[in-house]
Amino acid sequence: MASNGSKRPGFSRRARFGLFAGYVVAITGALVGAGLVLIAIFDPQGFSAIRGGVSDVTAPISSTGRGAVQSGGRIDDYVGNWWNAGRQNAELRAELETARRELIEARATEQENRRLRELLNLIEGETETLATARLVNSSLTSARRMATLFAGRNQGVMSGQPVRAADGLVGRILDSGRHASRVLLLTDRSNIVPVRLTRDGTPAFTTGRGDGTLEVRSLEAGRNPFEQGDILVTSGTGGIYPPGVPVAVISEVFGDSALATPLANPASLDFAIVQPAYEPPVEETETPEEDETAGTGAGPGFSETP
Incomplete structure (x- = not known):
């Protein structure tokens, strides 16, 4: 005898219990929801107490879940930073090398400018420069x-x-x-x-x-x-x-x-x-002039009378 292709759940005990549990859960949920709606309408204070109790029960679970999510985010950040550390270090080394070269060039330019300023002051202070x-x-x-x-x-x-x-x-x-x-x-x-x-x-x-x-x-x-x-x-x-x-x-x-x-x-x-070769100044020696009136006993403007 050929079997019927469409069996009802009642032929399987597991399916029958599953269907029954589903109905019980649905009806219970509907009744609880309807009760909560009625309590919220006719007794707001009682509904607030119920909501506070639910918050007290779910707060530890929410805190644990939030901590797990944050820890996962931090781990992800650590992994990302570690992954990018090599590239960032290479970029920093390149920037440091560029800054070092620029600093050396700036110091060389400053030293050259100092020499030129000293030479300029020297030239301006000298009257004879060839x-x-x-x-x-x-x-x-x-x-x-x-x-x-x-x-x-x-x-x-x-x-x-x-x-x-x-x-x-x-x-x-x-x-x-x-x-x-x-x-x-x-x-x-x-x-x-x-x-x-x-x-x-x-x-x-x-x-x-x-x-x-x-x-x-x-x-x-x-x-x-x-x-x-x-x-x-x-x-x-x-x-x-x-x-x-x-x-x-x-x-x-x-x-x-x-x-x-x-x-x-x-x-x-x-x-x-x-500069021109330096020539020391020649020291001039003074020679005493002969006194034309020496031995005469008379000064200029005077004449002897016999």
């Missing part, structure tokens, strides 16, 4: 200490003229061409410069050592007047170098001499100025 030119190069390892100045005879530069910068004396012109000249630096062994101590005016002279330093000897025999930190300036003795130009600072004292470091470093100089 040329202002760029130092093209300078020797650092050869036995002779030379530098090339981009100025020559066309600018009035001649052999024997002093060369200085804002920091101090550089040397003197050794020979000149039309547009360039060779400068004999202070540190060359053949360059001797008369100097004096700014502290007490003691005369001395410097000689290049060929290694970037100067040897200083006093003209006063029998004592060593130098102290570490003393400043040396040109004395003007013998001509060529004008007096009062900063030369070097004493770095070490030994025996009857001292070691000094030039104040002007040609390796770090951009520009230098050339």
Whole structure:
């Protein structure tokens, strides 16, 4: 006998209980809802009490659920921040490197401006300046200490003229061409410069050592007047170098001499100025005039009477 294709729930005990429970829940919900509506209409205070009790019961559950949601959000933020940390660090490193380069360029520009201002003040303070030119190069390892100045005879530069910068004396012109000249630096062994101590005016002279330093000897025999930190300036003795130009600072004292470091470093100089060779003033000696009336016993305007 063929079975019927549409069975009713009553043939299955589980389906029958499920359907019955659904009806009970629906009817119970409807009755509870209707009761709550009636209570809210006829007894508002009682409905408020019921609503407060429900809030008391559901508050812990809501708090726990909210905490779980917030914790999940924080975890998501942590994961996102960790995921983006590498990219952010790379961007920060790039920005830091750019800022460092800009800072170095700003400091270099500031230093260059300071040098140019010092040189400008030096030029304005000097009444005689033949040329202002760029130092093209300078020797650092050869036995002779030379530098090339981009100025020559066309600018009035001649052999024997002093060369200085804002920091101090550089040397003197050794020979000149039309547009360039060779400068004999202070540190060359053949360059001797008369100097004096700014502290007490003691005369001395410097000689290049060929290694970037100067040897200083006093003209006063029998004592060593130098102290570490003393400043040396040109004395003007013998001509060529004008007096009062900063030369070097004493770095070490030994025996009857001292070691000094030039104040002007040609390796770090951009520009230098050339001045005319200094000529010391000639001291005029007064010769007594012969007294035409000597031995006569009479002054001018008077005559002897026999």
